[in-house]
Amino acid sequence: MKVISQSELEKREEEVDGRMKRKMKALIKLFESGKTSVYICDGRIKKPITNALNSEGTIIQ
Secondary structure: OEEEOHHHHHHHHOOOOOHHHHHHHHHHHHHHOOOOOEEEOOOOOOOHHHHHHOOOOEEEO
16 A cells, blocks of 8 residues: 655645646645545445555555
C-alpha cells in the first residue's frame, strides 16, 4: 500500500484540475479538522473496499 502524507497531498493538489481538484480540496479540509486516515481505492474493480483494506490502494495519513 502506498502511503501519502498530508503535506504531499497539498503538493499534489497543485498538479490536478477539474473534478479531481475538488476531491483533493475536500481531503485537505478533512485533515484540517483533525488527525485522520483516508483509504483510496479503485472503484472500477471488483471488491474495491476489500482490496483497499488488503493493502491494494493508497492511504493518506
